[in-house]
Amino acid sequence: MHRNMDERLPLMEATDGARIEGVTCVRATEERTSQRGTTFRRILLGNRHGQFTLNVWQDQMPAWHGIAQGDGVWVSLIGRAGSGGYGPSWSHGEVVRLDDSHPVRDDLLPPCPVPEAELRQRWDALVAQLSAPAQALLAVVLREVTEEDYWRAPAAQRLHHAVAPFGLVWHSCEVAEAALLLARLPRYTALLNTDVLILGGLLHDVGKTLEYAVQPGVGITRAPLAAARYHTTLGVQIVTAAVTRAEAELAAAGTPRWLVDAVLAVIESHHGIREHGSPTAPASAESWVLHAADLVSARLAATQQALETATPLAEPTWYRAGTQYLQAFHEVAVLANTPPLPDAPREAVAPTVEVGEIPEGVVRLNINLEEAR
Template sequence: MESKVYVSQLREGMAIDSYFVVAEKELLDFKTKPGRYLQVKFKDRTGDIWGKCWDEAIETAELFEVGDVVRVRGDISSYSGRLQLLFTRKGISREESYDIKHFIESTPADVDALYAQLHTICSSFSNEHLRALLLSYFDDPAFQEAFKQAPGAKSHHHNYLGGLIEHTHSVTFICRTMAKLYPSLDKELLLVGALLHDVGKLKSYDVGVLIDITPEGGLFDHVVLSYEWIKVSIDAIDGFPRELSRRLLHIILSHHGHREWGAPVEPMIPEASVLAHADLLDSQTSEFLKVMKELSQDTFTAWSGYSRRLGKYIYLGEEE
């Protein structure tokens, strides 16, 4: 196998021989002549690039499926300001031997240390019902293993291995700070919401060489999956106060803040509002920094290209 060339290293005019995972493929009609061409989205841990095969499109499409790792030999060109990879039927083949780390990004954070900090917080709760609820998750070895490795999303913020625990850790510590600034908040109610608000993501994603959405994740969304899982856990704890359950489940359901952002209900208690803002703060900050890092590699000006994910241009700064 040839040495890996990453998407982030591709430049116009390069002839490449490398391997990528097939994220999407589609046959499209030519606009100015009869026939069809093949368009493929190639992806690795650093990004993605669209590839085009102009000839023998149908035959080439039959050589691989979405989710396959393929070796591609082709040329990098530019069209409408975006790089594309041009290849032929003879220039693409399935690759059976590969290192998954080339395709799925992992958090640089120490996930064992993050988990230990979260577990210490769970064990420190004075409310016995909330402590029992939290430890029913964080004392479970299967939950621990899954939680440390799970991505936080498929394509948006924290969409890499370990992204879920990284996001949960950040949101929890934002909420701890807010509880210090506003002592009238129910600190433990807020923190249990922060610690558990995204547990449904463990049931929302399948991870291989791609992060994909499970049927449950697509049909119900992680917010509903989190609510259902936590409700079952609450029901298994003897004497769990009804009002406490009601408030906690509301926090879980409303943590996206607005209905148009996927929240079944909007925050109606202060702890729910704080969690929704903490979740948004961490997700947007992470996404902003990620987009800046990606765009800064492809520009030599103070301004980035337009980011569709953020809906704006990004100021990257000028060299002194």
């Protein structure tokens, strides 16, 4: 059988009898037991197009011997009809482990949709608005994490800005820019400090340089310490360490302690409440604005991603109801902003009124709305 070891596996929804083949990666694997007590392996397959799960049953397991998380594989899959309340699924026909040097292991993530040159321009424009003391604080923090790691980091595993490199920079620039837009509201301009808004936007997620990593064949992973220490507390740790190491440098630059404290407050409170990972709730005006700006950036990016990867409404699937509703609202919004076509001249039609047998004292009207329109 001819195998194309360069073509990526098309990640599509299974239909009964469908056949697909190509290269992908084993992003995760887990041993599980069915309700009938049968042991099987659940494998998460993925490449730059997306990911989906594949159940490997006992009679198929020998073919997967020696294949582990992070490995690249060539697979052929066969669609099976759903049963027992579950939708259609894929079953594997053949699998071949790829060499570790295969490029599929390094191109699991979609590219950042914003070119690096544009991100650099936006970053420079934000930094140019900072005072010299604020620029000094930003410089020592980036030196602590290294600017290379900051620009290489993703902003999330999957929900928003889940790209690497540039995911964190893309999201951080959006947050700072959104915060500055909110600061233009006339009544509140004098209340908000520009240095805190920009630094808070660019550094609010700096803890993600320690929280996330990109692993070949797997994609974006969370560091073990992230289970105990969220990026809000990791960010506070990074900034505190940077300021301690560069105390004399910051003093010479005139960086005030209140600015450091304000940035730390933004970092630890930008998720709003403890249940969402914030040790403290937003207390300052800048903290509230950056909390809102963070939500705007994350939710808009997630919505855009859902719309771009959604199944057409004409072909709904049983497990994408949320995306279907999102599409429906999006299409309603598009129609609402589309100028209506002029109605053709119509003859006036009198409403049709039907009166049948009704209880005494009750009047019932049945108007044909189509003719009455």
